[in-house]
Amino acid sequence: MPEVESTKFDKSHPYHRKPETERRPFFSCWELQSYYGESYVVQNISFDIREGEVLALLGRNGAGKTSTLRTIARTDSPSLKYGEIWLDHQPIHEMTSYQAAQKGVQLVPEDRRIIGGLSVEENLKLAQIEEPHGWSFERIYESFPRLAERRKQEAVTLSGGEQQMLAVARALARDLKLLMLDEPYEGLAPVIREEIARIVVDIRDLSITAIIVDQDAMAVLQYSDRAVILDSGEISFSGSAADVRDNKQLPEQPCSLRIYSSIEGKTWVRFCAHPNNSGLREKCA
Secondary structure: OOOOOOOEOOOOOHHHHOOOOOOOOOEEEEEEEEEEOOEEEEEEEEEEEOOOOEEEEEOOOOOOHHHHHHHHOOOOOOEEEEEEEEEOOEEHHHOOHHHHHHOOEEEEOOOOOOOOOOEHHHHHHHHOOOOOEOOOHHHHHHHOHHHHHOOOOEHHHOOHHHHHHHHHHHHHOEOOOEEEEEOOOOOOOHHHHHHHHHHHHHHHHOOOEEEEEOOOHHHHHOOOOEEEEEEOOEEEEEEEHHHHHOOOOOOOOOEEEEEEEEEOOEEEEEEEEOOOOOOOOOEEO
16 A cells, blocks of 8 residues: 655644534644645645535635645645645545545546546446445436436547536545535536536535535535635635625626735635636626
């Protein structure tokens, strides 16, 4: 078994201090510090998630959102240098990415990682090549009828939205405890975005603990319980999703977060509308 790079371990973390009857959030990360080479990309990130909650992880491009997800999933890059990650009483920070996946950590990356040369069903079978298993194929096809219709089709020939469905379904085929979605709406047509939104609603209704990253802040916040906003690899806001949704600058059309600044201890959030979801050609509200 490959060795796991050791990280500093601190018994003062609240996860360890609380009495057993009050312990513990279902997921907890504490003072995460991750680096690409000598450059830090995640600095002192700490937050908790209760079982069944959906957390929106927000921030402008380059804020450290994807790096935070990859750190939690224990990928080789970025490298976790300090901090702790706990999921259902398991020390994820002491594990490899393979071991973390075995304990229920499932990351659906932005590029979806669909395996070429295999059909939709073969991609799903590959997810269950080892135990523990999650959803049955019958349940997956019931929840994703498009995949059922295309089960024999080569997976890489699916549309972008259908590939996103397959990537989520593949995660559900494993014994899932924490689902992380990186940019699930990116580059999708409005009709497919609606289907992905339905999947997110289903995830919440099934009490699946999830972290969702997306530039479309309003779409994610609509279905989230809590929100964490990152800026330059650090947390600039942590609280309820309702607090961010109720911000009067949040427009009704798709939007992203542009500016966060701390003035006299308050975090100010500016939302920028992009009706075509086109990214940079935005008009700030």
